[in-house]
Amino acid sequence: MLKAVFQGGDKIEIVSAPIPEPGAGEVLVQTSYCGLCGSDKRLFHNGTQNTPGHELTGIVRRNGPGATAPEGARVAVYIHPYCGQCRFCRVGETNRCINVLGGQIGFNRPGGYAQNVTVPASCLIELPPDISDAEGVLILDTIGTATYGVKYGLRALDSQARSGRAAVVGLGPLGLGSFHILSSLGMEGNVYAYDPAPVRMGAALGWGAKAIDPAGINPRGEFSLVVEASGQQAGRDLVFDLVEPGGCVVLFGQSPNPWIIQPHIKWRRKDFSIVHSFYFPIGMAAEFIDLFRARAGYYRQMISPIVPLEKLQEAFIDFCAGKTLKPLVKLG
Numbered sequence: 001m002l003k004a005v006f007q008g009g010d011k012i013e014i015v016s017a018p019i020p021e022p023g024a025g026e027v028l029v030q031t032s033y034c035g036l037c038g039s040d041k042r043l044f045h046n047g048t049q050n051t052p053g054h055e056l057t058g059i060v061r062r063n064g065p066g067a068t069a070p071e072g073a074r075v076a077v078y079i080h081p082y083c084g085q086c087r088f089c090r091v092g093e094t095n096r097c098i099n100v101l102g103g104q105i106g107f108n109r110p111g112g113y114a115q116n117v118t119v120p121a122s123c124l125i126e127l128p129p130d131i132s133d134a135e136g137v138l139i140l141d142t143i144g145t146a147t148y149g150v151k152y153g154l155r156a157l158d159s160q161a162r163s164g165r166a167a168v169v170g171l172g173p174l175g176l177g178s179f180h181i182l183s184s185l186g187m188e189g190n191v192y193a194y195d196p197a198p199v200r201m202g203a204a205l206g207w208g209a210k211a212i213d214p215a216g217i218n219p220r221g222e223f224s225l226v227v228e229a230s231g232q233q234a235g236r237d238l239v240f241d242l243v244e245p246g247g248c249v250v251l252f253g254q255s256p257n258p259w260i261i262q263p264h265i266k267w268r269r270k271d272f273s274i275v276h277s278f279y280f281p282i283g284m285a286a287e288f289i290d291l292f293r294a295r296a297g298y299y300r301q302m303i304s305p306i307v308p309l310e311k312l313q314e315a316f317i318d319f320c321a322g323k324t325l326k327p328l329v330k331l332g
C-alpha cells in the first residue's frame with residue numbers, strides 16, 4: 001500500500017509500506033478519504049514519525065482477534081481511543097475518557113493519509129447509505145467537533161439581556177462548520193464571521209454570514225457566543241473584544257504557540273465564560289448525520305478540492321495559504 005511520510009519543512013513523501021495487521025480489538029480499514037485539518041499543519045511544518053490524518057472514512061476489511069465489526073461496512077473513524085469503563089465513558093462522554101489520554105489516531109498512532117489503517121473496533125461510526133464516503137469526513141471534525149463545542153457554549157450563556165448574535169473568528173474547516181452549526185441551532189441570519197483569507201470569507205458570506213469589520217469593533221462586546229477557530233494570537237485577542245457580558249467564548253483553534261491572555265481595561269469588567277473543546281462523544285454521531293442532511297448543499301460546497309495522495313504536499317501548501325476550504329485526499 002501507499003502512505004504519506006511527513007518529513008518536516010513542508011515536505012511529504014509518498015512511500016510503499018506493508019498493509020498493517022489489526023491487533024486485539026482492532027480492525028483493518030481500507031481508507032476511502034481523509035480530510036486535511038488545521039491541526040495537521042504543525043505536523044506538516046515539523047514532521048512526525050506516525051502517518052498523520054485523523055478525519056478518515058473507509059471500508060472495514062478485516063477483524064483482529066476479538067473484534068467483530070461487519071466486514072465491508074462503510075465507516076468514519078472516531079480518533080480518540082477510549083476505555084468504555086471509566087466514569088465518563090459509562091455516561092457516554094467518551095471524549096473525556098480518563099484512562100486513555102493519548103493514542104489519538106493520526107497523531108500518536110498511524111492515521112488516514114495511507115491506503116490502509118488499523119483502528120480500535122470501538123472507534124467505528126457506520127455511515128448510512130445516503131452519506132457518501134467523502135461527505136462522511138465532514139461528520140467528524142467539521143460538524144461533530146463544531147456541534148459539541150457550540151452546544152457547550154450555548155449552555156454557558158448567562159444573561160437575560162443577551163443579543164442572540166454569534167461570531168466566528170477564523171474560517172478554516174472548523175470555523176466554517178461552526179458557522180453552519182450556529183445557523184442550524186437557531187441563529188441563522190445572526191452569525192457574523194471574520195477571516196483575512198478572501199476565499200474563506202467569500203464562502204461564508206455566500207452562505208449567509210455577516211462580515212465583522214475589525215476596524216469597527218465595540219470592545220464592550222455585542223456577541224453572545226464567540227467561536228475562536230483561528231488558533232492565532234490575533235484571533236484570540238479579538239474574541240475577548242467581541243464577546244458580550246454574560247456571553248461565552250468557545251476555543252477550538254489549536255496552536256503550538258503559547259496563548260497569552262493580556263489583561264486589559266477594555267474588558268476587565270466584562271464577565272463571560274470560556275469553553276475549551278477538542279472533540280465529541282461518539283454517541284452523538286447520529287445527530288451529526290442529521291445536521292449534515294439539514295444543510296447538505298452547503299457542506300458539499302465546502303468539500304474542495306479532492307486530490308490523490310500523490311498531490312498531498314501541494315494540497316497542504318494551498319490549505320496553509322488559506323486558498324481552499326476543506327480539501328480531501330482520495331485514497332480508495
Ligand SMILES: [Zn+2]
Nearest residue numbers: 037039055141
Ligand atoms: Zn481535524
Ligand SMILES: [Zn+2]
Nearest residue numbers: 083086089097
Ligand atoms: Zn474511559
